[in-house]
Amino acid sequence: MHRIIRTTGAAVLAAALLVPLASCAGQAAPASTPTESALPEGEITFWSALAGMDLVAEAFNESQDRIHVTFESVPNGANGGYAKLAAAISAGEAPDVATIEYYALPQFASSGSLQSLTGVYSDDVLSSFSDVSRSLTTLGGEVWALPYDAPPSIVWYRQDLLEAAGVAVPTTWEEFADAARAVHETTGGYLASFNANEPSWYAALAWQNGAQWFDTDGDSWVVDIDDAATTDVAEYWQGLIDEGAVKAVASYSDEWTNDIASGTAAGIVGASWSATGIITRAAGQEGEWIAAGLPVWEGAEAVTPIYGGSTFAVPETSGNAAAAAEFIEFLTTDPAAIEARGDTGSAYLANSDLTAVSQAAFDASFFANDIWEVFDEAASHDSGDWQWGPNFDLTATAMKETMGATAPGGDLAAAFTSIQETTADGLADLGLSVAP
Incomplete structure (x- = not known):
């Protein structure tokens, strides 16, 4: 009943x-x-x-x-x-x-x-x-x-462009940065784009590094969006943007789509569901894309956040x-x-009993490796501790407004100080108790 x-x-x-x-x-x-x-x-x-x-x-x-x-x-x-x-x-x-x-x-x-x-x-x-x-x-x-x-966070790569740059699939973020530089110098492409219009995308990266943006203490919310883990991630990406090794561009924009179609995009930091978008945008690139696990931070255990x-x-x-x-x-x-x-996308289901059904429904022949094996491996890792706040719209809006200004010479880490203040003040304005 x-x-x-x-x-x-x-x-x-x-x-x-x-x-x-x-x-x-x-x-x-x-x-x-x-x-x-x-x-x-x-x-x-x-x-x-x-x-x-x-x-x-x-x-x-x-x-x-x-x-x-x-x-x-x-x-x-x-x-x-x-x-x-x-x-x-x-x-x-x-x-x-x-x-x-x-x-x-x-x-x-x-x-x-x-x-x-x-x-x-x-x-x-x-x-x-x-x-x-x-x-x-x-x-x-x-x-x-x-x-x-x-959906586990993973990275999608143009295998042929990695090979052209003489680099292997990165397993750490340090290796990822080196690979991004090599790919850009060799091919003119970008191993990743920084997607300032996707707050959940950045949240997953901070989550992987151990950030905990929201918690509770007694009857109050604890907001810690500018913590050390988040700042470290911001400084990492700002450095790559400053070097020109990655490109700051809004995901799903015409420019982002054209980069995939033209081969300028050599990689996408995304999730299991990204497979559908790649197939629709990367005509003629069959057998060149592969899925791989999210790189880990040097000396840290593998943590796989979900994205979306x-x-x-x-x-x-x-x-x-x-x-x-x-x-x-x-x-x-x-x-x-x-x-x-039916075949509407590579949905990695929360109910593992249905994984085989979802896999059978999706035609993954476009890709050069077994993407479902990558999904399973990623999902097998600890997901860490994470919870969303009581009104993430406040945070997401602030992130879009401040992260959108990210450009070479910017200060993404400083943006999160502003995002922290906007979120805490906004929750207090809604009548919620926020710890100082």
Whole structure:
């Protein structure tokens, strides 16, 4: 049986403040008494920006006759999807199931916009998801969503351009810097671009180096965005930008796309899902691209952060939450859901039982090595400790405004002092307690 716990925004916020978010998976006690009911039935709506989810909804509808899902495609969060969802929740017109990325989940949960899923799913279901995805969906001791994918950060290389420069695939960031210089000097290309328009991209790099931007101390948030780990990463990339060994360019821009198509881009620091974008932009480069693990810092153990990734949650206003919960379980645990979505991308799923299904659905013949083997190896490493803050929009906006000015001779490390102040002040303005 599925049950949904309704928790007020104030209670949610208090729980999120009092319990370290990243350490509470599976520890919450139910906030209300379970209510036995008949199997869920009726109409529900589903919003998602993920390609192919209309086909998944159709497959679910065809698999049973109790619940009917109506699907609506919405913009992704960065392009207005979250603003649309927040407005719909406020107006009581939200869907029953919403797709929310990990970084945005705390903001919706702490504002009282979602229904807790604590106690809804069995331990068998919850334990099927990776540790990192469970920690990022369990906030303040409550389960707020089921994770869909947990894409490991990796690097994609033009193998032929590495060979032309006489360098091997880098295993450390020091080797990566040397390789970037060699590739640029030899081919004129760039082993990586610095993507100032992607806050989550930089966050993953800081995460790998041991940064912890958000934590809790008693009833206060601790904000530490300009910590030593983050500053070290900033100084590393600023140095490469100053040398001209990497290029500061917005990802997904026309210039970025043209660099891939023309062969100027010799590498991309991305994630497992980057495969689709490379295939669509790198026509004629079949057999030249390979996937590889993220370089590690000298003397440090391999840590693989996730970059991106989505979850499925039930908005607080849903009138048929039990049916919504059943559909979410189908989305995240049933092989039929992955098969129905088809060849829409190299999704590395949070549920490892479905990896083979996802792999079979995606044509990876474009690449010169076994990219799924690389994904598996990357995901096998410790993901470290990380939690997103209660309103990452504040941080992301500040990052885009300050990091976007990064250029040769800039000071990326100093930008994070400003980002720190903007985030801490913004959270305080929202009424949250922020430790000095």
